[in-house]
Amino acid sequence: MSLYEGGEMARAKRTTKEKLLDAAEKLFARKGYHGTSLRQITREAGVDLALVNYHFGGKEKLFEAVLDRRGAMLNEERLRRLEEVCRAAAPRPAATEAVVGAFFDPILDFLEHAGPGWHSYFSLLAWVNNSPQWGKRLMGKTFNATVKRFIEALMDSLPKAAPEDIYWGYNFLTGALTLSLAETGRLDVLSGGLCRSVDVAALRARLGPFVAAGLRGLAQRGG
Amino acid sequence: MSLYEGGEMARAKRTTKEKLLDAAEKLFARKGYHGTSLRQITREAGVDLALVNYHFGGKEKLFEAVLDRRGAMLNEERLRRLEEVCRAAAPRPAATEAVVGAFFDPILDFLEHAGPGWHSYFSLLAWVNNSPQWGKRLMGKTFNATVKRFIEALMDSLPKAAPEDIYWGYNFLTGALTLSLAETGRLDVLSGGLCRSVDVAALRARLGPFVAAGLRGLAQRGG
DNA sequence: GTCTATAGCTTGATAGAC
DNA sequence: GTCTATCAAGCTATAGAC
Numbered sequence: 001m002s003l004y005e006g007g008e009m010a011r012a013k014r015t016t017k018e019k020l021l022d023a024a025e026k027l028f029a030r031k032g033y034h035g036t037s038l039r040q041i042t043r044e045a046g047v048d049l050a051l052v053n054y055h056f057g058g059k060e061k062l063f064e065a066v067l068d069r070r071g072a073m074l075n076e077e078r079l080r081r082l083e084e085v086c087r088a089a090a091p092r093p094a095a096t097e098a099v100v101g102a103f104f105d106p107i108l109d110f111l112e113h114a115g116p117g118w119h120s121y122f123s124l125l126a127w128v129n130n131s132p133q134w135g136k137r138l139m140g141k142t143f144n145a146t147v148k149r150f151i152e153a154l155m156d157s158l159p160k161a162a163p164e165d166i167y168w169g170y171n172f173l174t175g176a177l178t179l180s181l182a183e184t185g186r187l188d189v190l191s192g193g194l195c196r197s198v199d200v201a202a203l204r205a206r207l208g209p210f211v212a213a214g215l216r217g218l219a220q221r222g223g
Numbered sequence: 224m225s226l227y228e229g230g231e232m233a234r235a236k237r238t239t240k241e242k243l244l245d246a247a248e249k250l251f252a253r254k255g256y257h258g259t260s261l262r263q264i265t266r267e268a269g270v271d272l273a274l275v276n277y278h279f280g281g282k283e284k285l286f287e288a289v290l291d292r293r294g295a296m297l298n299e300e301r302l303r304r305l306e307e308v309c310r311a312a313a314p315r316p317a318a319t320e321a322v323v324g325a326f327f328d329p330i331l332d333f334l335e336h337a338g339p340g341w342h343s344y345f346s347l348l349a350w351v352n353n354s355p356q357w358g359k360r361l362m363g364k365t366f367n368a369t370v371k372r373f374i375e376a377l378m379d380s381l382p383k384a385a386p387e388d389i390y391w392g393y394n395f396l397t398g399a400l401t402l403s404l405a406e407t408g409r410l411d412v413l414s415g416g417l418c419r420s421v422d423v424a425a426l427r428a429r430l431g432p433f434v435a436a437g438l439r440g441l442a443q444r445g446g
Numbered sequence: 447g448t449c450t451a452t453a454g455c456t457t458g459a460t461a462g463a464c
Numbered sequence: 465g466t467c468t469a470t471c472a473a474g475c476t477a478t479a480g481a482c
Binding site for chain 2: 029030031032033034035123126127129130131132133135136139140144147148151163164165167168169170171172173174175176177178179180182183184185186187189190191194195202203205206207209210211212213214215216217218221
């Protein structure tokens with residue numbers, strides 16, 4: 001199973017657990033946790049209603065399992081690339097652009113080369129990240145350890161910046177990223193069709209430069 | 224009624240309609256549309272369940288009324304400030320920093336000087352903006368006309384930038400803004416308490432510089 | 447592991463008295 | 465405008481047959 005096929009095997013070979021995860025991922029991404037019922041999920045998965053409780057132990061556990069599945073893969077790939085750019089730059093710290101790239105590129109690569117499951121997953125992640133109900137606990141559980149490594153690397157790359165500036169900068173960075181991943185179609189409407197929410201190449205060309213320049217601007221704030 | 228008290232009068236003087244809007248705003252912001260029931264809303268408002276249908280015609284209409292109420296005030300204030308900075312700079316175009324300030328400052332002023340209703344409203348807005356279900360239609364209905372004016376002003380301020388860069392830049396800008404408004408508390412956890420999600424002064428000092436630098440970086444992309 | 451059947455509860459909406 | 469009472473539908477979860 002290649003990196004980019006993670007969790008998206010041919011229909012015939014998927015286990016019941018995977019069918020449920022795939023269906024839940026798709027529907028939770030569209031309508032949120034409370035807006036999706038187990039009946040809709042099991043219908044989409046072609047599986048009996050009672051099997052959610054057998055395999056996962058309830059709706060909320062299923063929700064967390066959906067977030068965990070690809071979150072672990074994302075963390076692995078991000079850390080691999082962070083280590084790569086740090087090693088390439090040693091003994092100097094990696095440049096801001098390189099650190100930011102190690103954070104964004106795994107997502108963009110999954111979106112460009114993998115199946116629709118990753119699109120749903122990232123859209124769901126955007127929703128969770130902006131949710132007062134889920135954001136703090138669920139994002140933290142999956143991503144805090146990795147994010148702290150990236151924040152350290154950003155601080156190393158911008159030694160003149162105050163730590164507060166880097167924390168706020170990370171907040172802006174992840175906000176810009178997650179809205180882009182939500183694929184709401186709003187960008188399409190505003191631009192009259194000139195830009196498309198799902199155009200990963202266009203996003204890749206602009207997100208890194210915007211964020212790196214923004215972080216540098218923060219680091220030189222006032223001086 | 225001063226600008227900053229909009230919709231938040233003394234408890235005794237509020238009409239039933241306003242009580243319902245205030246309660247719905249607070250609860251929708253915390254748990255989303257599907258996560259909030261009309262029974263919770265009417266209990267919080269101290270009002271009978273049946274009155275939602277009498278005054279608004281259903282749950283979804285109530286939801287849209289919540290978004291409309293303060294959205295109109297926000298648009299007015301944003302356009303007033305945009306005109307101000309454009310007039311001050313004429314005949315040259317207003318600077319990127321000034322346009323971005325006219326877009327952010329009304330929100331930051333409402334958060335700093337007005338009651339908790341505005342916090343709930345902006346938190347709800349963050350959620351709606353990142354929702355595939357609601358984002359395109361509801362954000363567009365309330366904000367498209369105003370946003371188009373700001374995008375034009377941004378294009379004028381950065382004549383070397385391609386229109387696509389400005390549209391994507393606006394997307395990043397609003398993502399950074401809305402995650403900050405969601406007040407999920409995640410920033411507090413990541414920074415070990417050094418930064419606080421609800422610290423409007425800290426946000427004000429950093430959001431404008433980050434975004435303006437990001438937009439300039441986009442405009443000079445590759446060259 | 448899977449499926450049937452159902453318990454126990456909450457939901458949004460409304461008819462009709464006042 | 466307000467309130468009581470209620471309806472039909474949908475919800476999560478589970479006990480128990482296979």
